Every structure is written in C-alpha cells, then in structure tokens.
Amino acid sequence: MTGFGTLSFSARNTFVGVPMRTLETIGDAGVVILGAPFDWGTTYRPGARFGPAAVRDADYLEPDGRRPHLDTGIDPLEVLGVVDIGDVAVVPGYIEDGIDRIRRVVSAVAATGAVPLVIGGDHTITFPDAGGVADVYGHGEIALIHFDAHADTGASHYGMLHGHGTPMRRLIESGAVPGDRFVQIGLRGYWPEPETVAWMRQQGMRSFFMGEIVERGLAAVVDDAVRHAATGARGVFISVDIDVVDPAAAPGTGTPEPGGLTARELLDTIRRLGRDLQIVGADVVEVAPVYDPANITALLANRVILELLNGMAQRSLAG
C-alpha cells in the first residue's frame, strides 16, 4: 500500500537518502518516514500532492542518508535509525478511502514501536496521522502540538466531514485526541468564526495566537506548551503546517496567512520539542511546490524534519 513512484506524483526517492524499506521490512527502525501525496482536501490552492517528493529531495547536499548536525555533530538518521517506506497510494478525489489507507499504514508503523513521520499532503491527513498513532497508544493517551496559522477545527468541509480545515475537530470528536491534550501555536487571521473558537475553548484546547506570542515571547509560550503536552500523556504528536511560518519564508503553500513565525523560530522550537518531549509521531504538511519558484518552502520543511530528528536524537542519547 506504500511505495516509491507508484503514482506519477508520488515520491521516487527516500528522504535525503535514508534506507528504502517497505512496511514489511521496517525492522527495528526508530523512525519511519512516509508520504501522503494528498491534496484534494484543500479549500483553495492545491499542489501539496507534490510535497512528499519535493520535501524529500529538497537539498543541495548529496542524498547519502547522512546529516550530522553542524552544532552538535550528531547524525540523527543514524542515532535514531531512520528509514523511508515511500508514499501511501492514495487516489485523487477519493478522500475517505485515502484517509483510511493512510490511517492503516500509520497505525501499522506505530505498532512496530517506530515513530511514524508523515510528509503531506494537505492537513486533512492529520486526522489519520494522529488518529493512527492514537489507535496504537490508546485514544485519549497522546497529546498533540499543532503549529499552524489556522485552527483546523471547522465543523464541516463545505458540508462534508473531511477536508484540510476539519482534522482537529474530527480527532477531538472521535476521542482519539481529547481537546485538553491539544496545544496550538501560531494561529492568526480571520478564521474560524467565533462559534468555533468558543467550541475550541469548551474542549479545553490551548491555542496560542500570534498576538500572545508577540506579547509574551515565543519561549514562554513554548514553555507552556511543553508543560501542557507532557502532563499525563504517553507521548506527543507534532503536526507542523508550514503556513505557521510567515509567507515570506514559506510562500509555497495553499493558504498563506501573513504575520507568522520566522523560519529560525520554527526550527529552534521544533528541535527543542524533540528534545523535551516523548515524540510518538509527527507530520509536516501543506508544502505546495508550484507556488515557490526558488523551492525555499520544501527546503524549510526538509529542515523542520531534520531539526525534529535532531532533538529526538539528543533526547535519545541523553537517554
């Protein structure tokens, strides 16, 4: 159900050259990368189906499966045992079938004890991504830290259940991740409407708007997030919508919203979370390469993954 080059738009290569595996040959890998080339949940500019391929290939270094960090010298790909099983074979336009396929694969990966790290695709996939992990760790047992300009808690997708504006609602409603285990960072703009914001508060979601981040400082907010997420959960799922970053640094996305984080802020924060928390899954979504002539957005997403892995490797070595 996963593979390389299965679809014309799915990835053909592993993430920066880590070993190529199938679901059956994961072995004792610590982290398993997979892609979900899925963009039919977008309500505006599509193109994120090319995200999994673009993010894996975005680099000026050779795809040799080695990425020692400049600061620490640690190569998380080796420390953690990172492999790549390719992209889930999702069919354009069949949204519910695609969600099911992704969830089955993510669950299967998590069931091996490895950390699934999913490259999107649009944000619709966080429902099966985090849901699939929760299927293994127990509904209600994991926390979710969500970086995004948008809350993605819409009640419906133009009258339907699934789309890239609703995954967090579906996760909460289904019990996979309860509202009080949610932390959101970077929200801004004019969506969703007040009724939904009220619902979010009723669920106990902790949502940090950019206004609060500017006022209190990002570090303080992340302190809160770490405390909130770490308390009582068996582990944490990190979901990064690349549009949490300002469109200046992440133009290649479907629904950019001005006024976001800098790339530097996101990278440092993500590494810290990998180090401070028990990560059980992650996804990086909404990279739409066609809107990015210099390819800087896919490159940023590539580095977000590497920084997360670096943090996790530091934690692992600190063991």
Added chain:
Amino acid sequence: MTGFGTLSFSARNTFVGVPMRTLETIGDAGVVILGAPFDWGTTYRPGARFGPAAVRDADYLEPDGRRPHLDTGIDPLEVLGVVDIGDVAVVPGYIEDGIDRIRRVVSAVAATGAVPLVIGGDHTITFPDAGGVADVYGHGEIALIHFDAHADTGASHYGMLHGHGTPMRRLIESGAVPGDRFVQIGLRGYWPEPETVAWMRQQGMRSFFMGEIVERGLAAVVDDAVRHAATGARGVFISVDIDVVDPAAAPGTGTPEPGGLTARELLDTIRRLGRDLQIVGADVVEVAPVYDPANITALLANRVILELLNGMAQRSLAG
C-alpha cells in the same frame, strides 16, 4: 447549487461580462455558461479548479458582455443570447458527489433548450457534462467530438471509477454516448495502453491521431469528423481539452503532451464545427493557470469558447 464566489476558488464574474443568471432565471437564453471548478480527478498536476475563474476573466478587453468578431462583425453573445450561471458548488475530494451535482445542473440547463457550455475543471467532468446533455436528448442520440492529446478511455482511475482519464469510457459504458458516435482529434503519446486502444476500436470510436492529421491534413480529418458526427445524431457535444494544443501555446495544463495542434488550428476548427453542426453542449477543460505565468492558456480557452459561439451564431443567422 450554482453561483458566483460561493467557494474561495470559484468564479466571481460572468464570462466576459454576459448577464449573470441563476438556474431559475435562465429564461430563453440560447447558451448557458457554467463552471465546474473541479480538479481532484487529476492524475498529475492539479490546479484546474481555478480554470473557470481564469477563463472567464482572461481578456484585455472590458467585461462588457459584447464581443463582435473582427472577421464578420457578428456578436454571438447577442445573437445567441448567452448568459452565465456561475460555478457548480463542488466539494474538493468528494468526486462522486461532485459528478452528480454537475450532471444535475447540466441536465437542468439542457432541459430548458439552452446549450450548456461548461468551463472546467479537469476532464472528469465530461462524464456529467455530456451525460447530462444525453439525459435530455436521449442516451445514444448525441455525438461527441473530443479534442485531446489523450483518449480518456481508461478502464479505471487507480482502481476507482472516476477520474480525468476515464470519462469517455464511462460515457460509452453507460450508453449515454455510444462508441460509434465518438470522434477524437489530436491523440498522441504513450497512453492508453494497446488493450485500451483495441477496446476503443471495438466500440467503433473514430480516433484521429496526430500522425494521421499531419499526413492527411487537418482539414480532411475535420471533414471526416463532421460527416461522422452529423450522421444520425440529434446533436453534437464538443469537448475540448486544452492540451490538444501543443504545450508551446498551452503550457498551463496538468498533463501537457508535446506535438499538438497550433492555437490557430484549434480556433479555426472549433469555429467551423459551430457553423457546420448542431451543437447541443460543450465543455472546455484542463486549464491550470498556475503553470502559465503569462496567462496565455486561459486566454486561449476564452477564445475557443468565443470561436465556438461565433460558429454557432453564423449557423443561427444562416438558419
């Protein structure tokens, strides 16, 4: 079920400024333009959901609802009574629901006696476009002339029924348009596979490959097409995939295939067909503006529509 600006990506304006209508207020319009901002049936580059808006707005002339033809002085918008009812409200990722919605609208338009002219959107929509017209004129009663680089007769869409590679198969299988009422012009490349080509021949489809067009000349091929389509049918549906034109002149599309018609050839041929045949419906599909920095593909599609209307107006006046 249709309207302007209903979705973030649907058209906000009528085609070159013709009168804005709803399905209920078509009145005695001769031609009704509508959009299907639908691109989740694409197997490669999406983006055609922005086609309906881009094609309607693509012009350097004011949107005053007047377009007298330079050659003839005829303004088909006035002669035919052309109006625009906006875009069908289709939901990203829900392909079968979208097909149903489109078909209901197209049928309703055709049932008034007007000619529905649908701006896509990916080619998936020709199943409901031509199917909706056939629902009114009778299954088996209309012919279809199909301009495309691709036959779109795939047996399945990655194992599913609907996608932009299967609409012609679905039309034939459903009996809406029998194979021997099909004419295809401009096919080339390496798809579909020989089994499907054999199936196409068994159905009696008349497929003109570019090789034959180069050898015999386009005029001769179109003579055959007119003869074939006119015989015994109550009317003809014209489906234009903009990728029938060479990528030089139509780069803004999802699956470009080198070696196609020139823009001039397509425009002249389409006008001729409007003049020589009884048109009962049409669609122009697969314009994906994001791949077209100078916007020449949407502009070409705009002119394809105007030339078709010009031919129809000449026929009407010759009445």
Added chain:
Amino acid sequence: MTGFGTLSFSARNTFVGVPMRTLETIGDAGVVILGAPFDWGTTYRPGARFGPAAVRDADYLEPDGRRPHLDTGIDPLEVLGVVDIGDVAVVPGYIEDGIDRIRRVVSAVAATGAVPLVIGGDHTITFPDAGGVADVYGHGEIALIHFDAHADTGASHYGMLHGHGTPMRRLIESGAVPGDRFVQIGLRGYWPEPETVAWMRQQGMRSFFMGEIVERGLAAVVDDAVRHAATGARGVFISVDIDVVDPAAAPGTGTPEPGGLTARELLDTIRRLGRDLQIVGADVVEVAPVYDPANITALLANRVILELLNGMAQRSLAG
C-alpha cells in the same frame, strides 16, 4: 465615475465580498472602499494598476463579506458598515486628469461622513487621497501617518509635478497637510538626496528611519507617532506603501528596498493606530502583483486593510 469592471484592469469584485455600492448609494456606510488602478506615476516597475483588483480578491476564504477577527471575534465589516464603490475610472497616461478624478471621488465620500479607504495604485494617489479628505475636514486640520521605505517628498517627477515620488511634497506645499502634521515610519536607503531631507526637517516632518526604529524599538516610535498625530488634528489619514515591509514579505511592488519591517510588525502597528486614533481616511498602495508569483504581497495588503478596520472597530465599540 467609479464602478466595477469599467476598465479591463479595474476590479470586478468588492473587497472580500462587502456590499457593492455606487457613490450615490453609500448611505450611512462607515467606511467606503474604493480603488485607484493607477500606475503611470511609477518611476520604475509598473503593475500597481492591478493592485485594486488583486488586493480585494486576495484570500483563501469565501468572499462573503464577513471577517470576524480571530483574536477578538469582532467583525469590523459589520461593526463599521463597510461597503465598496469600485474603482475610479482613470485613464492610463493622463496623470493630472486621473488625480482630479480621484480627488473628487474621495472628497465626495468623505463628505458623507464615511471614511474613504483607497486601494492603489502607485503612491501618486496619496496627493488626491489625503487631499480629498482634507478638502472636507479643512486644509491643515488632518494629520498623516505615512508608512514607507521612501519619503516621497521629491521636488519634481522628472521635471513634472506629479508622480509617485512627490505626493507628500504636493500635500505640504498645497497646505492640505502641513509638514508638522506628518509622521513617516520606515524610511531607509539612498533617496531622497540631502537637500530634500533638509527641506523635510524645515517643514517639521517627523520621519522615523529604520535605524531609529531598530535602536529604540518600533513600539517607542509608534508611541511618538500616535502622540504627534493625535495632537490638535481633527483626524488622521494613514498611508501605507507596502514597500515599508521588507522585500522578503512584500516582493510584489515597484521599488522594493531591503531592510524593512516584518509583516507582523506592520499588521500589529496598523491595528493599534486604528484603535488609538481617529481615522478619517487611508490608502494602501504600490502592490504590483506581477512581481509576486505566490501572491503574498496582495494578501498582506488585504490584511493591512482588515487590521486597520479591526482597530477602528475596537475603537468604535469602545466608543
């Protein structure tokens, strides 16, 4: 003299879907949006004539005329009564005639008691924008806060009176806005020459260069600006040249100058000004979409307008 789609390059839709009006049907609207698709005053890259259309349409949300703010839940479009009267019909190349037309429309809007909010267009238009407001409130009676990389106080436009480098000079010289009622924020670079900078000081203009902003902090500078502008004036006109923002976040403009504000800084500052000051008019200028492949500059300008309206709505409710 204003309208939608009057010119091939003028806007066809209202700002995010607010009600469409004419000058005659403004009624008791609190804010009236209008466009000035005017770019023949540019001394370098033109293209801002497409600004009014692009800024109004730049969004991934539906154009439903509703934009409740995420932080406060307030929808300023409703609170303030925001309507849109389309673009002034200006004729390319006839700069003085265009200035007259814009001034007449802006004056007429201000005369109704509504706040005119003009979308440019190049910065030439601030002469008629602020001038037209001053015609109603009294010459010398309004203050102007001007966000820009450039002072726009040039003595001449290549020997002529009007262009996008001279509007502030013309406003001061004409007495519409005296120099000591001017506050400028964000200036940087190598223009204008020292003689003009000396003239600016003689006029009592308060110009905050980026150097000072970095040194003292933006908040302190804005405190000064608020104090300066509020003192003794009947109201404040806000003029935002999008190039006050660093080219990273605002590439789509004619004369980008590296080293500017972040988008976040501008958005927060603008909202604050709307809340702290009595706004009597505003313009947002110099968005040139063709230089912005991901459309992030038009989107930023759209948000600048929404944040200004949010501040004004907060003030109004606090009223």
Added chain:
Amino acid sequence: MTGFGTLSFSARNTFVGVPMRTLETIGDAGVVILGAPFDWGTTYRPGARFGPAAVRDADYLEPDGRRPHLDTGIDPLEVLGVVDIGDVAVVPGYIEDGIDRIRRVVSAVAATGAVPLVIGGDHTITFPDAGGVADVYGHGEIALIHFDAHADTGASHYGMLHGHGTPMRRLIESGAVPGDRFVQIGLRGYWPEPETVAWMRQQGMRSFFMGEIVERGLAAVVDDAVRHAATGARGVFISVDIDVVDPAAAPGTGTPEPGGLTARELLDTIRRLGRDLQIVGADVVEVAPVYDPANITALLANRVILELLNGMAQRSLAG
C-alpha cells in the same frame, strides 16, 4: 533629450553593441536606433517601458556590434552603418509631452537621411514614430506596413486622444499617413468593433486578417502588401507589434491574442520587406519582459530588428 541610463528604466547599452551616439553625433549613419521606454498608453498589462533595454540586451552573443547573418555572411550593422542614440527621456504619466518628445527626436533623425528604428514601448509611439518620419518625407508621402493582432484604429483612448489603441487613427486623421497607404497584417480577435472596421475600410486601409492569411497563404498576402505599399510612396515605415506573433512565441506582451503568426513567419517576412521596399523608418513595440520568464519575446524582437536590417543591407548591396 536622448541618452543611456537617463531614467532608471531606460536602456544603458546600445543595440548588440553598435556605436553609441547622440543626436548631434549621428554623422552619416544609415540607421539610427533609439528607444521609447513608454508604457503609460497601455490599456491592460504595462511593462513595455523595459522593452528598449531588454530588446537591446537580449542575446547570448557578445555585444560586439557585429552580427553577420548565417545565411548570407552579410553584417548589416557594418553595411548600413547602424548606431544607437539611446532612449528618449519620456516622463511616466505625461503622455502628450512624451509623444512630442519622441516625434521631435524621430524627425531630427530622419532629417539627417538616416532611417530611425525605434524600440518601444507601447504602440502609442507609432503616432510620433511614423509621424516624425512623415514630417520629413512629407505628409501623405510614406506608406505604413503594420504587423499586429490589433488594428489600433480606435477613435479614443477611454475618451482621450492618445493611447496604444489609437495611433493609426491619429496618423490617418492628421494626414501624416493616409488610410490608403496603410497595410495591416495579422489582425484577429474581437476588437475593434464593426463601426471602426467600417471606418477603416472607408479610409482605404488594406487589412489582412489571420483568416485570409491562413486561406491564401502568407506569401500571397505579403505580395499584395509589397505591391500596395510600394506604389507611389516615397518610402515605407514598418511597424511591428510583437503580438502579431502567437502568444506561444511572444508571451511577453501586454495584450496577447491567440492564433497569430509563428516567429519563423514573421522573421522571414520582415527580411523580405527590408529587401523589397525602400524603408524610411520602423518600430518594434509592445515587448513587456516581466511576462516572459525565459526572455524569448525580447529575443524575438531583437531578431526582428536584425532581419529587417539584413533585408535592408541586401537591398543596399544590390543597390
């Protein structure tokens, strides 16, 4: 009044490196190149002010002032004595002043006996270009062959006299070039309206639409053009709007119209005209580089100039 780098957007280098001159130092040059970086007459996409710089610099060969033709070995730059006097200093937004300046320079060049060859800029400039030549050769004494998708015979420019849609009307009305000395090649589309087409016929203009060109062949049409233009005139002015070529090969222009000539057809025709006719002036207009990511349109215009010069050199040598 002309020069290099006088304005931020004017050309800084001579055409392919030919000698740099001023109006005063033309000497006995046979052909004088000059630019008119003027785009405030455009009714849609501006940007042609960068045409004079882009067309001069568009080449992968060194700017050494030598361009022997591959076919003939003739270097027309040497044979004809081609020099470049830079761009007229026109002021953005002051359309009538700009027209006057251009006309004075062109007249002055023609008065020396040299052939002025003007690089635009938008088509507004053909009024002063051809008018300035006619001022020297006598009103009514020169013919004009006009390559364009558009007739440019509009009665007004949004109510004003001058713009890029009216120069041919102004030339005829002023008597500089009578209607029966006009030949137009490549017209197509939906403008101007029938009343203007009727006026064109009344003036005795010979307008070849693309329909006739396709039907009769380009060669036959050009035979007619040559015959028509050569009869009784003291010389011929060639005006090439790059949009006569299909947008596939000339996307970088303001008002592209699908269905035009190929680049090959234009190049061959232009060379022939240079050889067959007594050329007294020429312009190449409407190159707007920002719409052309691969720079192929400026390159095409560069070659149009070289082919015209080649034809003229052949004629000169055949002398």
Added chain:
Amino acid sequence: MTGFGTLSFSARNTFVGVPMRTLETIGDAGVVILGAPFDWGTTYRPGARFGPAAVRDADYLEPDGRRPHLDTGIDPLEVLGVVDIGDVAVVPGYIEDGIDRIRRVVSAVAATGAVPLVIGGDHTITFPDAGGVADVYGHGEIALIHFDAHADTGASHYGMLHGHGTPMRRLIESGAVPGDRFVQIGLRGYWPEPETVAWMRQQGMRSFFMGEIVERGLAAVVDDAVRHAATGARGVFISVDIDVVDPAAAPGTGTPEPGGLTARELLDTIRRLGRDLQIVGADVVEVAPVYDPANITALLANRVILELLNGMAQRSLAG
C-alpha cells in the same frame, strides 16, 4: 564512475522507470541511457546540469518502465531492452576531466554492442559522446546528424579548446567524425561568423539552414540527410540540441534562437531517422529546466528520446 544521486544535481531515478544498471551489469541491453550533468561549457545561461534528472522524470505517467506507443502499440523499452546506468560523476569546473570521464563511459557502453543514449548537459558533451562511439566503431566510420540552431563548430571557447560551441570542430579535427559525414539541420541566426561557415563547407559538412528547410520543406531535407548519412557509414550518431526547436516550445534552454522547428516536426523526424538508419549512439542536450516554469522543455526532450527509441524498435522488428 556512473550512478544515481552521486552528486547533489545528478539524476536519482532511471528514465521513465527502465531497469537500473551499472556499467558492469548492462548485460545484453540494446540501449543504455546515461546522463552527463555538465553545464560548465555554456557560454550564456547555465542550468543544463539539471537536464539529466529533469528529462528522466518529466512525465505525467507512472515511472513503470513501459511506454507502448499510441500509434503502433510497440513498447520500445521492451523491444530494444533499454536500461539506465545513471549519470557520469563529472566535477563542476573541471571541463577536460569531465570530457574524459564521459568518453570512457560512452566507449565502454558502445563496446558492449549497446547503443549509448546520453542525456545532457550542455553540448560540450557531444565531443566525448560521439567520440566515444567512434572509438569503438572506428574513427571516420560513423556519420553524425546534428539538430541544432547553432553549428557548434567554433574554433575556440574563449581561447580554450572545449565548450558548448566547439564540439563539432573537435570531432572533425580529431578525425573521429569527418566533416563529410556530418549533417546539420535547423541552423539559423548570426553565429558562427563567415570564416567558420567557410571552414564548414571546406570540410564537406552538409548544413541545412532554416531558410532552406522552409523553402524546400522539411521532408525533402530529411531525405537528403538520410541519404547522406547512410552512405558508407557503419552507423549514425544523432545529436539533438533541444534549441533546434523554436523557443515557443523549448524555452528551457541556454541559448534559444527564434525561428526554429515545431515540436511536432522534430518528433516525427526523429522517429523516422530511428527507423531509416542504423543508430549507434545519440544524445539530447541543452535542457535547462530553470528557464521553463511549466516544464515543457524537459517533457519534449523525454519524448524525443521515446520517438527515437520507437523508430529504432520499428526497425528492429522489421529486422
């Protein structure tokens, strides 16, 4: 010395998914594809180092190693036994070393009896490509048909021996391919200078300029080329510089020259040559993807390869 992903810019995948091999494991493959990601021989716009990757991946079909031709149903990948050995590991800036490495690999491939098909890279590589084949078949024993806008017979590369303007000179001078075994198709423009054209004639090169092609028709010219190339040679090497095609259809190249072949003309001609001649080697060069926002140039090069293989497969089956 060859491989996949060895350099950051070398290809990571095989051509449309054909089997991956090394030089050692070619076995009895009939055609061996390899890449030369080499662009430091370019005299203008570089970028062709990304050609080998882009041309292999350019398709909207799955990379399944199957490409039955629509016209004939033949899949040349199967008929001929096509494999891919990746890219030669060439080092940027070390031009002579790179030439040596390419030549050794090409020779080694040809020595197995397989046909080497090299994807460039700039045209510098035809010296080692055709030279390497001649090393096996004998200097003087193979003919070369060269599609290009440029003769590439320059005496020097800015004073040095090797560059993309000199390979044909080097081949002739070295005796690998004598001048009278050369056929060139599509030359045009203003380079090289007359002395070089004279040298070309002295060598007995048969150069078809676009002028002759337009006049006599492409078919007649190709008849001559086939006759000339087939006479007395043991086989033919085909070298296709994508800039032989008009920039409209091939903008993504370093030195585009207006007025070239259409894509259709090139594709049909290449297939014919594969069918009519004994092909012993080929290269397709000068695709520079960064200049091609819609990726149509890499796609065209991909089809040029497929059409050549189709012709060869037809010849093979005809036995």
Added chain:
Amino acid sequence: MTGFGTLSFSARNTFVGVPMRTLETIGDAGVVILGAPFDWGTTYRPGARFGPAAVRDADYLEPDGRRPHLDTGIDPLEVLGVVDIGDVAVVPGYIEDGIDRIRRVVSAVAATGAVPLVIGGDHTITFPDAGGVADVYGHGEIALIHFDAHADTGASHYGMLHGHGTPMRRLIESGAVPGDRFVQIGLRGYWPEPETVAWMRQQGMRSFFMGEIVERGLAAVVDDAVRHAATGARGVFISVDIDVVDPAAAPGTGTPEPGGLTARELLDTIRRLGRDLQIVGADVVEVAPVYDPANITALLANRVILELLNGMAQRSLAG
C-alpha cells in the same frame, strides 16, 4: 583582462553608474569594484555568473554614480572615490585558469592602494579575492570576516582542489589567511561533517553558528568578531555570501539554507564593520538571479555593498 560586455554574461555597466575605468586607469581611486562572473565552482544550482551584472544594475534609482545615504547624507561613492573596472574575463569550465586571472587582477588593484571589492560569482572566488589581497599586504597579515550559512572549509571539491565549498580551506592551507584570523558568522545546517568542524577548531577559526547568535544576540557576536579581527592584522577582508541571509529575503542563490539573518541585520552589521575596521578588500557572492523572480536578492547585495561603503566613508571622514 577585465572589461565591460567582454563575455555575453559579463556586466555591461558600472556599479550604480560610478566612473568606468580599466586596471590601467584606476588612478587614485579608493575603492575599485570588479566582477567575477564565475559559477562553475557551484555544487548545486548555477547562475551566479549573472551576479556581477545583476548586482550592479539592481536599483530603481538612476545609475548616476551618486548614492548619498538617507541617514547621514554622506555619499560614499564620492567620499571614497569608487570606480568600476568591469568583469574579469573568466572562461566557463576552466576553473584554475579563472582563479589565476581573478587573483592577478585583485592583486593588481590592491597594489595601487585601492580596496578591491569583488562581485561574484560563486564562493570559489574568495580564494583568489582574499588571496590576491594577502599577496599585497602579506600572507598572514590580514583577517577575514566571513558571512555565510556554510563554512566553505571542505577538504575537496568532489576530489578536486577548487570549488565553492573549499576556498577557506585553501586560504588557510596556503597561509594567505591563517585560521586564527578567520571569523565566520551565520553558519547553520548540516555541512560540513564533524571531522571538518574539528579541523576548523584546530586552525583557530572563530565560527559563530546561528544558535549562538540567537542566544547571545547578534550585537554581542559582532563585538567579538570586531575584536578578534582587529587584533594584530593589517586590515580586514569581508566576504559576504548572500545565503547568510534567510532564504525569505535572499531566495536567488545556489544553496539556500533556512534559518538565517534578516536583511536588516546584515545591512546594519556590514555598515558597522566598515566603520569599525580597516577594510582592505571585500567580496559579495552567490547571487543567482534566475531563482529570484522579483530581483530582491540582487538588490540586497547592491545594498550590502552600499552599506559597507557607507561605513568605510564614515570611518574615512572620522579619520
């Protein structure tokens, strides 16, 4: 050996219009600008050969050779006596020859007492740039402050000596600039590998990673850098790789690395260094315009040069 327009890709104009000179006519100029249009040392995206032309021409102000600074009114072009001698004539693909040519020219400039300021080109050129200055001031006698995302201390360039990843190694190994006279600012990412980082420390290089800059603040880091560089050296060479800035503000480069400085930070720091240190040479490298549709990267590099000159002029006047 230097000049304007010597190569098709070399600059044709002087930096913002300063006087044009040759190596022989420098006279008593204080600063001599020259270009090195050299990009065959790049390991990924080439294109920096167009940097020297793009950086010189990047401005919306006229090229009048005057640039008084807005803050201070000082025009460093006049104060320092800045001239431009054009680009070194380097030959694509001949890397060692090119390095030699650049070094000879830089040495010759430095020998006159002027400060050479080199516009790249890729970073390979800092070996001859700083080396050429050291040839004059004495090996071991100058310090180097290096702004970059990358250390550029690689042991080899794919097995060869020279490339854009090795210049700092070559400078240290050759003794031209000893390791303990090196300061690096802005390093980040995943290259070079730990062995090289260890080697860097052994050499006494002072490398400030972004992590340290975020933690301690840029001002503190620059204090250290100034102290380190000023101690015991006869002068300082500044090398600015534009990729030290975040890709948001500098997308037009070959190897962008997310998480860098803002444009404002770089500009302010560079001016300070010019003021605080004795500058003996500088280069600004790795601007690749083709990756920068709005041209903001070349513009930033242009301002980096102006700010450096401003600082130097302030120092000179304070002298």
